[in-house]
Amino acid sequence: MPAAAALTPLGLSALALLTEGPMHPYEMYQLLIRRLKNEIVKVRPGSLYHAIDRLERDGYARVVGTDRDGQRPERTTYEITETGRLALQTRVSQLLADSPYEYPEFALAISEAHNLPRQAVVQLLRVRLADLRRQAEEVGDMITQKQSDGAQRLFMLHAEHRAALLTAETGWLAALIDDLAEHRIAWIDDPDFMH
Amino acid sequence: MPAAAALTPLGLSALALLTEGPMHPYEMYQLLIRRLKNEIVKVRPGSLYHAIDRLERDGYARVVGTDRDGQRPERTTYEITETGRLALQTRVSQLLADSPYEYPEFALAISEAHNLPRQAVVQLLRVRLADLRRQAEEVGDMITQKQSDGAQRLFMLHAEHRAALLTAETGWLAALIDDLAEHRIAWIDDPDFMH
DNA sequence: AGTGGAATAGTTCACACCGAATATTTCGCT
DNA sequence: AGCGAAATATTCGGTGTGAACTATTCCACT
Numbered sequence: 001m002p003a004a005a006a007l008t009p010l011g012l013s014a015l016a017l018l019t020e021g022p023m024h025p026y027e028m029y030q031l032l033i034r035r036l037k038n039e040i041v042k043v044r045p046g047s048l049y050h051a052i053d054r055l056e057r058d059g060y061a062r063v064v065g066t067d068r069d070g071q072r073p074e075r076t077t078y079e080i081t082e083t084g085r086l087a088l089q090t091r092v093s094q095l096l097a098d099s100p101y102e103y104p105e106f107a108l109a110i111s112e113a114h115n116l117p118r119q120a121v122v123q124l125l126r127v128r129l130a131d132l133r134r135q136a137e138e139v140g141d142m143i144t145q146k147q148s149d150g151a152q153r154l155f156m157l158h159a160e161h162r163a164a165l166l167t168a169e170t171g172w173l174a175a176l177i178d179d180l181a182e183h184r185i186a187w188i189d190d191p192d193f194m195h
Numbered sequence: 196m197p198a199a200a201a202l203t204p205l206g207l208s209a210l211a212l213l214t215e216g217p218m219h220p221y222e223m224y225q226l227l228i229r230r231l232k233n234e235i236v237k238v239r240p241g242s243l244y245h246a247i248d249r250l251e252r253d254g255y256a257r258v259v260g261t262d263r264d265g266q267r268p269e270r271t272t273y274e275i276t277e278t279g280r281l282a283l284q285t286r287v288s289q290l291l292a293d294s295p296y297e298y299p300e301f302a303l304a305i306s307e308a309h310n311l312p313r314q315a316v317v318q319l320l321r322v323r324l325a326d327l328r329r330q331a332e333e334v335g336d337m338i339t340q341k342q343s344d345g346a347q348r349l350f351m352l353h354a355e356h357r358a359a360l361l362t363a364e365t366g367w368l369a370a371l372i373d374d375l376a377e378h379r380i381a382w383i384d385d386p387d388f389m390h
Numbered sequence: 391a392g393t394g395g396a397a398t399a400g401t402t403c404a405c406a407c408c409g410a411a412t413a414t415t416t417c418g419c420t
Numbered sequence: 421a422g423c424g425a426a427a428t429a430t431t432c433g434g435t436g437t438g439a440a441c442t443a444t445t446c447c448a449c450t
Contacts, residue, residue, distance in 0.1 A: 008407080009298065009303050010408095012303065016307050016310065019310065025428080025429080026427065026428050026429075040302050041298055041303055042298055044408075045428085046408075046410075046411090046430080047407080047409060050407070050409095054406095074428085074429090075427095075429090088307075088310060089311060092308065093311065095301065096301075096304045096305070096308060096323060097319040097322040097326075098322065099300040099304060102297060102299060104294070104297060105290055105294040105295070105297070106294040106356070107353045108204050108208070108290065108353075109290035109291045111350075111352070111353045112283075112287050113291060113352070114349060115283060116291075121291060124288055125291060125292075128291060131293060154380055154381060154382060154383070155309075157305045157308070157371070158302045158306045160367070160371075161302060161364075161367060164363050164364070164366070164367035165367075167363065168359050168360055168364075169356075169359070169360065171359070172355070172356060172360075176352070176355075186347055186348070186349060200434075219400085220401080239438080240400085240438095241438070241439090242436050244400095244401070244402080246435090246436095249434090249435090269401090270400070
């Protein structure tokens with residue numbers, strides 16, 4: 001077993017599912033979609049099969065047999081190993097304490113925004129702001145709705161987190177747009193801009 | 196020229212550099228590092244060369260010649276094309292208005308946190324909180340320092356953005372840790388937890 | 391003056407991952 | 421009978437990463 005690189009997000013999610021019992025890949029796919037994990041990790045069939053292969057290769061999961069339902073393609077069922085359980089907990093711990101910086105593309109966009117004229121930037125940011133506000137509302141609704149369904153708060157933490165970030169981002173962005181529109185920030189297309 | 200997929204972050208950065216004049220890859224690398232773009236995009240020599248090849252393939256940049264300094268490896272100099280300028284502005288516009296959701300790994304970590312006992316989670320989150328606070332302070336210092344250097348605010352926007360997000364995240368996290376530590380959130384290892 | 395190790399200059403390559411597209415079979419409907 | 425959707429899986433090209441590789445310059449120490 002060579003090296004075993006860190007669990008990728010999808011690998012981690014798959015391994016977490018195996019914690020609930022043996023499963024075949026397509027079943028994992030279904031569950032991930034049904035549980036909306038799709039909002040938290042990017043779930044694509046192709047990537048999932050690859051991720052599971054790696055789990056096996058690294059000794060975190062093993063094949064417990066293949067069956068077939070009628071004449072449908074054959075399914076391989078996997079189960080988690082002890083090493084797998086350990087790896088899962090280890091990785092979750094790591095990520096909780098210190099998830100690595102992720103280079104949001106928007107940061108890049110602002111840092112290259114000077115390639116566009118001020119007014120264009122203002123317009124574009126207004127579009128973004130509207131969109132962020134919509135998302136914030138969506139997440140907010142989702143939370144209150146689940147809450148009234150009596151869902152455990154434990155399972156809504158990620159939504160709360162997202163809500164907090166969205167609020168901060170909309171606030172900051174609204175202020176920025178204002179400063180830009182009111183010429184409180186010098187821009188490269190100002191007549192008196194110099195460097 | 197087939198299709199030309201969207202500029203990747205590194206491709207975009209490289210193209211933006213070519214805006215300032217013809218350059219060879221290593222020079223771009225140096226500049227990116229010196230200007231701390233490294234904090235905004237992941238800059239690795241290998242990826243940069245690939246990214247530049249793609250710029251050329253897609254007609255956004257073209258070779259203007261190769262020279263060599265003594266017996267050092269030969270360098271190829273590139274310049275931006277008109278299509279390239281257009282593509283740059285188009286992509287920046289897109290990203291400003293609507294950068295796609297990026298699946299922060301921490302969200303995944305919280306949503307799998309129930310695989311660990313409550314106290315472990317509290318401990319780990321305390322570590323993260325300390326780290327986030329450190330980062331927030333760093334960014335804050337960076338901003339005030341550059342400000343007193345008389346740097347244009349235009350070039351500090353990404354730092355302001357990051358500061359805003361860090362503040363929100365530390366605030367939310369501190370509250371969460373409290374709620375967890377004080378048992379205000381039911382956890383799977385509670386004696387009376389049920390679902 | 392000579393030697394050897396770090397730092398700089400500049401690039402290439404093999405491998406791993408992701409994700410879109412694409413099979414292939416079977417079921418449920420009309 | 422026919423046809424679209426579901427079930428299940430694989431293939432393949434694009435991208436990024438880290439190591440390796442070549443060649444020079446700088447500098448400390450003998």
